[in-house]
Amino acid sequence: MDTYELLTRNTDEVVVEDEVRELAQDPDGKRVYVGYEPSGVLHLGHLLTANKLIDLQEAGMEVVVLLADVHAYLNDKGTFEEIRETAERMRAQFLAYGLDEERTEFVYGSDYQLEEDYTLDVHELELSTTLNRAQRAMAEIQSGETAKVSHVVYPLMQALDIEYLDLDLAIGGMDQRKVHMLMREELPDIGYEARPVLHTPIVADLTTGDGKMSSSEGVTISMEDSAEELEEKVNSAFCPPTRDPEGDLENPVLELFEYHVFPRFEEVVVERPDEYGGDLTYESYEMLATDLESGELHPADAKGALASYLDELIAPGRDVLSEMRA
Amino acid sequence: MDTYELLTRNTDEVVVEDEVRELAQDPDGKRVYVGYEPSGVLHLGHLLTANKLIDLQEAGMEVVVLLADVHAYLNDKGTFEEIRETAERMRAQFLAYGLDEERTEFVYGSDYQLEEDYTLDVHELELSTTLNRAQRAMAEIQSGETAKVSHVVYPLMQALDIEYLDLDLAIGGMDQRKVHMLMREELPDIGYEARPVLHTPIVADLTTGDGKMSSSEGVTISMEDSAEELEEKVNSAFCPPTRDPEGDLENPVLELFEYHVFPRFEEVVVERPDEYGGDLTYESYEMLATDLESGELHPADAKGALASYLDELIAPGRDVLSEMRA
The missing domain is CATH 1.10.240.10 (Tyrosyl-Transfer RNA Synthetase)
Structure with missing residues (x-):
């Protein structure tokens, strides 16, 4: 299989082809990331992304898994210590699933997201990004009443993560595409380079074939199923x-x-x-x-x-x- | 003059009377603040607030002047060092004008606004404040196209400043009232106490008596006028x-x-x-x-x-x- 095909197989979207083709010329040591709020048990959604990461490691790339403990903390998932324990279980499952330990770096959000430089850059992006533009990148359609200020700030943090983790490529499900488009538009405004992105497909609901398989609704398959x-x-x-x-x-x-x-x-x-x-x-x-x-x-x-x-x-x-x- | 009258004279709004009356019972050592983006030359707007601060010092209160260097930096007003020089000139003018040096603390935003605890609390407020609510607190009516994400984040930072500076009272012009109302509603949601506020009047345009005297338009009076x-x-x-x-x-x-x-x-x-x-x-x-x-x-x-x-x-x-x- 040619390298570009290995990098892009089983993806729904390549943003943009030219940049990924260039990456495919010399993928060795290049850095790709995916970010997760730590979860104690992986489900098929995680594993679909992991399959893509395994492809990329096979092509020679280094994988960075961002364990978003700051966001988990803000979402009341426990103390930082408790969240780290959850994240350690997540890490162990990813490695057991087949990620190459030598080529996988696990990074906590709290390692850099609360530092001065990052915080100043978040504020820079807040200042250079219109509210309208950020609202279009919100993860889900939020009505006026339920959308929080965090919904327009988190996409900016995700964009900055891609800079601060020194990445060459980002991976995410199709539900992340609006955030990644914002990243590509807004990072250059504060002097950083936009990075290419691969979007993995969404698998349909197992029982009905309708909509998407979700870890919160319907039947899901997880790492603890017998x-x-x-x-x-x-x-x-x-x-x-x-x-x-x-x-x-x-x-x-x-x-x-x-x-x-x-x-x-x-x-x-x-x-x-x-x-x-x-x-x-x-x-x-x-x-x-x-x-x-x-x-x-x-x-x-x-x-x-x-x-x-x-x-x-x-x-x-x-x-x-x-x-x-x- | 009775203490409550001294605290509240020449204000357009007291939020709320009961709380300020309680403060008037024992104002000694209580802390009041005003915040400014550093400016090299004071104008009458600053001095009107300063008059109020002098009243409050006369009643025994301690004054905290927040020199918002982080915001000045983000607004391209120079390096942090250059902004500090501007802020030092501002400080000297306030003291020359009559603020009591023994009872006035000048604090830089960068002293605490980039620290971990503060940053986490900003994110907490972003998560607990609806976008709608924050938009209503934006300093001026911003159209959809010109409003930036910063316009919904800065009011949350102003609210937190009032907590982090350990204040008993805040002062601002009437143009700050929406931000202060947000502070009173939102601080309790993340476990902090709302503080009372005094709003000082806006003086009319000098030449026409119409609208407000502004440092950017029309005739203003400043500390460097002969x-x-x-x-x-x-x-x-x-x-x-x-x-x-x-x-x-x-x-x-x-x-x-x-x-x-x-x-x-x-x-x-x-x-x-x-x-x-x-x-x-x-x-x-x-x-x-x-x-x-x-x-x-x-x-x-x-x-x-x-x-x-x-x-x-x-x-x-x-x-x-x-x-x-x-």
Whole structure:
């Protein structure tokens, strides 16, 4: 696979192609980041990004995971000490999942976000960014009554993080794209360089294929699911025999194969008794999706294989989590 | 004069009376503040506030003058070092004008506004204050296109200053009232006490009596005016023989007597040749205003006296300024 393809596969958006192509010329030692508010248990959303980070490490890049303890503190997630304990569990799960420890730096927001230079730069950006522009970057559509001042300040801090962490590339879900566009427009106004960004896809709700899989609503898959729980969740997933269901619906089983399983395994074997045709072996997502559409691969068999591969991916992190809690 | 009257005379608004009455019971050692972006030359706006501060010192209070160097820095007023030089000139002029050096503390914003605790508290307030509420506190009506993110953050910093400077009372012009109302509503949400506030009046434009006297437009009187300049400016002032001119107009000559001269002098003598009735002596503003309205005091004579008293008030600061520049 060529380097640009490795960097950009399974992304929904590349901002902008020229800059990422230039990065692909010499990715060795270049720094890419993702930021999270510390969470005790990783879910598929984290792991989808982690798959992308693993691709980038394979290309030679260094990964920076920002553990946003300042924001967690402000959101009443505990004392800084408690939040650091949560963040340490997060770190252990990422490494167990497959991030290369030698090429992964975990940084706390409090390491630099409360220092004078950073604070002055936040104020500089507040002064150079119109309120209208910042409102357009707010993470979700906030009505006038519920939007807080923090909703227009946090995007500016995210922009500055990209400068202060000395990055060459940023990664985020599609829900981060407005913040990253603000970063690209506003950083140059205070003398810093805009950085390219890759946006990872949003996986559809597992049970309905409608909207997005969320850690707060509906069924999610997390690092603490047992093999049995995984099997149960995947078995009740929405999986019509097509990659393009009616209306706005998606096929979440295919999405999980595409974004979670194939990037991590050379081949996928769907086990079947000989009487039903015997095992099927796929070397690419395309082949599996084609067979599901043609009827060659039954949704129930696809689900069985998916649950088993997800379990294999999750098992090391699940073990670490249970050791840390023991 | 009773203490409550001394604390509140020549103010346009007391927020709220009960709290200031309680302060008046035991004002000794209580702390009051005013904040300014450092300016090299004081003008009448500064001095009107200073008159109020002198009243409060007379009642036993300690004055804190916040020299907002961080904001000046962000507004491109120079390096921190250059801004401190400007601020030192400001300090010298305030002391020359009559603030009691023993009871006046000059504090730089950079002494605490870039520290971790303060920065965290700014973020707490950003999180607890709705964008709508903060927009209502913006210093001036900003259109959607010109308002910056800083316009919703600065009022929160002003609120926190009142906590961090450990104050019992805040002072500001009427243009600060929205910010102070925000302070009273929002500080308790993050566990701090709201403080009472006194708002000083706005003096009308000197030449027209319309709108407000401004340091950026129209004629202003400043600490560097010579006796001749003062005389010239006051002589061309709007001064109809009434304290209540038509429409929205004000009589700025009477306002200057009321807010600038009478608070600082036991009596005011208007010198007149014997052939025009000889000197007039006033022990109160009311007496002088009554005579102007009745025709007993001619506007031209009132202006002559005003220029002379303003010169007496300004002379010490003017001298200090010229020494510092020599």
